Amino acid sequence: MTIVKVALTQTPWTGDRESMTALHEQYTRQAAAQGAQAICYEELFTGPYFGITQDPKYYRYAEPIPGPTTERFSALAKELGIVIVLPLYEEDQPGVYYNSAAVIDADGAVLGTYRKHHLPHLPKFWEKFYFRPGNLGYPVFDTAVGKVGVYICYDRHFPEGWRELGLGGAEIVFNPNATAPGISNRNWELEQPAAALANGYFVAAANRVGAETNEYGDEAVTFYGSSYVVGPDGMFVGDWASSTEAEVKVWEIDLDLIREVRERWQFYRDRRPDSYAAITAR
Numbered sequence: 569m570t571i572v573k574v575a576l577t578q579t580p581w582t583g584d585r586e587s588m589t590a591l592h593e594q595y596t597r598q599a600a601a602q603g604a605q606a607i608c609y610e611e612l613f614t615g616p617y618f619g620i621t622q623d624p625k626y627y628r629y630a631e632p633i634p635g636p637t638t639e640r641f642s643a644l645a646k647e648l649g650i651v652i653v654l655p656l657y658e659e660d661q662p663g664v665y666y667n668s669a670a671v672i673d674a675d676g677a678v679l680g681t682y683r684k685h686h687l688p689h690l691p692k693f694w695e696k697f698y699f700r701p702g703n704l705g706y707p708v709f710d711t712a713v714g715k716v717g718v719y720i721c722y723d724r725h726f727p728e729g730w731r732e733l734g735l736g737g738a739e740i741v742f743n744p745n746a747t748a749p750g751i752s753n754r755n756w757e758l759e760q761p762a763a764a765l766a767n768g769y770f771v772a773a774a775n776r777v778g779a780e781t782n783e784y785g786d787e788a789v790t791f792y793g794s795s796y797v798v799g800p801d802g803m804f805v806g807d808w809a810s811s812t813e814a815e816v817k818v819w820e821i822d823l824d825l826i827r828e829v830r831e832r833w834q835f836y837r838d839r840r841p842d843s844y845a846a847i848t849a850r
Contacts, residue, residue, distance in 0.1 A: 569822050569824050570714075570822060570823040570824050571820060571821070571822055571823075572605055572606065572713045572714065572740075572820075572821050572822075572823060573602070573603045573604045573605050573606075573818055573819070573820050573821075574604060574605070574606045574607070574608075574713070574740065574770075574772050574797060574818070574819055574821060575595075575596075575599035575602070575604035575606070575607040575608075575816055575817065575818045575819075576607070576608055576609075576772055576773070576774035576795040576796075576797070576809065576816070576817055576819075577592060577595045577607070577608070577609045577610060577613070577774060577795075577815075577816045578610055578774055578775055578776060578777040578791075578793040578795045578809055578810075578814060578815060579591060579592075579595075579610065579776070579777060579778070579814035579815075580776060580777060580778035580779065580780050580791065580814065581615065581616035581617070581780040581782060581783055582782075583782045583783070585614055585615060585629070588613065588614055588615070589614055589637065589640070592609050592613055593640075593641075593644055595607070595609075595816035596641075596644055596648065596650065596652065596816075597648065598816050599650070599816050599818055600648040600649075600650050602818045603818065604650060604818045605649075605650060605651065605674070605712065605713045606650060606651035606652075606653070606711070606712075606713045606716070606740070606742075607650060607651070607652055607653070607816075608652075608653035608655075608742040608744055608772060608774050609652075609653070609654065609655055609744060609774065610655065610744050610745065610746065610774045610775060610776045610795075611655050611667070611720060611721050611744040611745050611746040611774075611776065612629075612655055612656070612657055612667065612746065613654075613655050613656075613744075614629060614637060614656060614657070615629040615657065616780050616783040616784070617746040617776060617780065617789065617791070618698065619688075619692065619693045619694050619695050619697075619698065619746070620692045620693075620694075620780075620784055620787065620788070620789055621692075621694065621784070621787075622694045622697040626698065627665065627698070629657045630657045630658065630659035630665045631656065631657065631658070631659055632658070632659050632660075633656060633658050633668060633670050633678070633681050634670075634678050637654065637656060638654060638656075638670050638672065638678050641654050641672055642672050642676040642677070642678060643676060645672045645673065645674060645675075645676050646674075646675055646676030649674045649675075649712075650674055651671070651672065651673055651674050651711045651712055651713050651716065652671075652672040653669055653670075653671055653672075653716070653718060653742045653744065654669060654670040654671070654672060655667075655668070655669040655720065655744040656668050656669065656670060657698070658681065658683070664700060665698060665699055665700065666683040666684065666699055666700055666702060667683070667684040667687070667695065667698070667699045667702075667720060667721075668681050668682060668683045668684065668702075669681065669682050669718045669720060669742075669744060671709045671711065671716060671718065673709075673711050673712055674711070674712035674713075675712070679709040679710075679711065680704075680707055680709055681704060681707075682702070682704065682706070682707060682717070682718035682719075682720070683701075683702030683703060683704050684699065684701075684702050684720040684721070684722070684723055685701055685702040685723055685726075685729060686701070686722050686723045686725070686726050686729075687699055687701055687722065688722045692748070692787075692789055693722075695722070705732070706719075706729055706732035706733050706736060707736070708733060708736035708737050708738045713740065714739040714740060714823055715736075715737045715738050715739045715740070716738065716739070716740050716741075716742065717733035717736065717738035717740070717741040717742070718741065718742050718743075718744075719733065719741055719742075719743050720743070720744055720745075721743075721744065721745040721746055721747060723743075724743055724745075724755075724759050724760060724763070724773075725755070725759065727763065727766070728847070730763040730766070730767055731766070731767060733767070733769075734767035734768065734769060734836075738767075738769050739769050739770065739823055739826055740769065740770045740771075740772060740821075740823075741763075741764075741769060741770070741771050741772070742771075742772050742773075742774070743760060743771055743772065743773040743774070744773075744774050745773060745774060745775040745776065746775070746776045746791060747775050747776070747791065747792065748789040748790060748791055748792070749790060749792050753792070756773075756775075756792075756794065760773045760796075760798050761798045761802045761803075761804070762802065764798045764799060764800055764801075764802055765800065765801060765802030765829075765833075766835060767800075767835075768800040768826055768829050768830040768833070768835065768836070769800050769826060770797060770798065770799055770800060770805075770821050770823075770826075771797070771798050772796075772797045772819070773795060773796055773797075773798075774795045775791060775792065775793050775794060775795050776791035776793070777791050777792065777793030777794075777809075777810065777811070777812065777813065777814055778790065778791060778793075778812065778813075778814065779791070792811050792812075793809055793810050793811050793812065793813070793814075793815075794808045794809060794810075794811045795808065795809040795817065796808040796809065797819040797821060799821065799825055799829075800825055800826045800829040800830070801825065801829050805819050805820075805821055806819050806820075
C-alpha cells in the first residue's frame with residue numbers, strides 16, 4: 569500500500585491578514601504532528617472572501633507568486649517536510665490579478681501555480697471584478713506525495729478541467745473553496761465524488777466555514793465547511809469536517825486504490841476524444 573495522509577483547513581476570516589496567516593501556520597503544525605504529508609487551505613486564505621462585494625480596496629490583498637506568503641510557507645514546508653497547496657490572490661502585474669494556488673513541495677520548493685479558469689459573476693460572488701480567467705492550463709505537479717493537481721471552487725462545476733487533470737496524471741486533486749449554502753449544497757455532495765470516479769483519482773475539497781460578519785456585518789455569507797476527501801471509487805474517505813466550526817482535519821488515503829479502480833473501470837481506455845469535437849466548437 570502507498571499510504572498518504574492529507575489535511576484540509578476550514579475557517580472564517582479572523583479579521584486581519586497576519587492573524588489569518590499565523591492561524592494557518594498553526595494548523596499546518598497541528599496537521600504535521602498528526603502525520604499529515606500534504607495540506608490544502610481554503611480559497612483565498614489570506615483574506616476575507618471579498619467576492620461578496622465589488623470594492624477596489626480588496627486589490628491590496630493581491631501579491632506576487634513567488635512573494636512574501638509563498639516564501640513564508642516555503643520555509644514552513646521545508647521545516648515540517650509537508651506539501652502545501654497555498655490558495656492566493658495573485659498579482660501578475662498591477663491591475664492583472666488571478667485567483668490562484670501555489671504548490672509547494674515538502675523541501676520548500678515552489679513547483680508552480682494553478683490559476684482558476686472559471687469565474688462566477690453573480691450576487692455575492694463578483695469574481696470577474698477581481699480576477700482574470702486562468703491562463704496556465706491544468707498543470708500537474710510531481711510532489712513528495714505523488715502527482716498533485718488543483719481545481720478551485722467554481723471550477724468544479726466544469727467536468728472538462730477535471731478530465732484535463734486526470735490526463736495529466738493527477739493522483740490527488742486539491743479543490744479549495746468558498747462555497748455558501750443554497751443551491752450549491754447538493755452540488756457539494758455530488759460533484760467531487762463524480763469527478764473522482766470519472767477520472768480515477770482522489771479529490772480533497774476544502775471549504776470556508778462560518779459567517780464573516782467581522783468584515784461584512786449582516787451582509788456576510790455563511791459558508792458551510794464540510795470539507796472532505798473522496799477516493800477514485802467515488803466513495804468518501806472517513807468523515808466530513810464540521811459544517812459550522814473551524815478546524816484542520818487529516819485523512820489517510822491509499823494511492824494504490826487508483827490502479828485498482830482504473831483497471832476495474834476502463835474509462836481512459838474507452839473514452840472517445842475523436843467524437844467530442846463539438847465540445848470546443850460550440
